[in-house]
Amino acid sequence: MPVIAFANPKGGAGKTTAALLLASELASKGARVTIIDADPERWISQWGRLPGKPDTIRIVEGVGEEDIVDVIADEAAATQFVIIDLEGTASLMVANAVGMSDLVVIPTQGGSMDAKGAAKMIKLIRNQERMTRRPIAHAVLMTRISAAVASRALRNVRAQLDAAGIPMFANGIVERAAFRDIFDYGGLLADLPSAEVSNVDKARANARAYTAEVVARLRDAAEPAKGVA
Numbered sequence: 140m141p142v143i144a145f146a147n148p149k150g151g152a153g154k155t156t157a158a159l160l161l162a163s164e165l166a167s168k169g170a171r172v173t174i175i176d177a178d179p180e181r182w183i184s185q186w187g188r189l190p191g192k193p194d195t196i197r198i199v200e201g202v203g204e205e206d207i208v209d210v211i212a213d214e215a216a217a218t219q220f221v222i223i224d225l226e227g228t229a230s231l232m233v234a235n236a237v238g239m240s241d242l243v244v245i246p247t248q249g250g251s252m253d254a255k256g257a258a259k260m261i262k263l264i265r266n267q268e269r270m271t272r273r274p275i276a277h278a279v280l281m282t283r284i285s286a287a288v289a290s291r292a293l294r295n296v297r298a299q300l301d302a303a304g305i306p307m308f309a310n311g312i313v314e315r316a317a318f319r320d321i322f323d324y325g326g327l328l329a330d331l332p333s334a335e336v337s338n339v340d341k342a343r344a345n346a347r348a349y350t351a352e353v354v355a356r357l358r359d360a361a362e363p364a365k366g367v368a
């Protein structure tokens with residue numbers, strides 16, 4: 140079943156956060172999800188040890204560059220969605236995971252260092268496409284955008300990416316306390332106590348819209364004749 144990797148060699152771009160939000164929304168719809176935690180900080184594995192993780196989310200940690208391809212293949216055969224949270228470098232492990240993926244999400248904050256990281260990742264994806272002789276769907280995901288200026292900021296970046304022929308998610312991930320606090324509270328976004336965490340409903344709406352777009356992009360990648368570019 141589909142494999143979705145989160146990759147940007149720039150550290151702190153929002154990979155781990157976006158990966159967990161996707162898993163949380165897919166699981167709250169009843170999907171079975173494996174998260175391969177290949178981030179050396181292992182935030183998602185730590186989240187998984189807090190109370191509240193549903194049994195439908197399985198977390199695999201301690202994966203190395205020599206076994207990541209086997210682990211991805213095994214998990215993809217066994218579960219509905221495989222999400223890979225990658226380290227913030229452009230390593231052989233990242234290249235192997237990208238080569239095994241149906242969709243590569245490239246989380247990017249507004250700054251130029253993140254954008255350079257995204258450009259490096261797109262070059263790596265193009266190389267993997269040539270090596271594997273198949274297209275690898277990918278899209279830039281703007282992260283930590285301000286709710287107040289979201290539309291203007293996104294329009295500017297979209298114009299630049301469009302000009303370069305790089306796909307971008309229509310929905311960015313907004314800067315929200317809920318997206319930090321989920322790592323402290325454990326459980327799904329839907330389980331966060333709205334009395335203690337501000338704007339949980341808005342955070343969920345954001346995560347849901349982004350998750351729907353991931354699912355649509357996977358569908359398009361699986362049926363390229365019907366899909367949009």
Ligand SMILES: Nc1ncnc2c1ncn2[C@@H]1O[C@H](COP(=O)(O)OP(=O)(O)OP(=O)(O)O)[C@@H](O)[C@H]1O
Binds near residue numbers: 150227315
């Ligand atoms: N949408 C968001 N709202 C609030 N905080 C966020 C959001 N996205 C990321 N952060 C915070 O920014 C920091 C970096 O995010 P994250 O760990 O997801 O990035 P990363 O790309 O996985 O980093 P690394 O390269 O180190 O693995 C974290 O402290 C995280 O809590």
Ligand SMILES: [Mg+2]
Binds near residue numbers: 155225226227
């Ligand atoms: Mg990370």
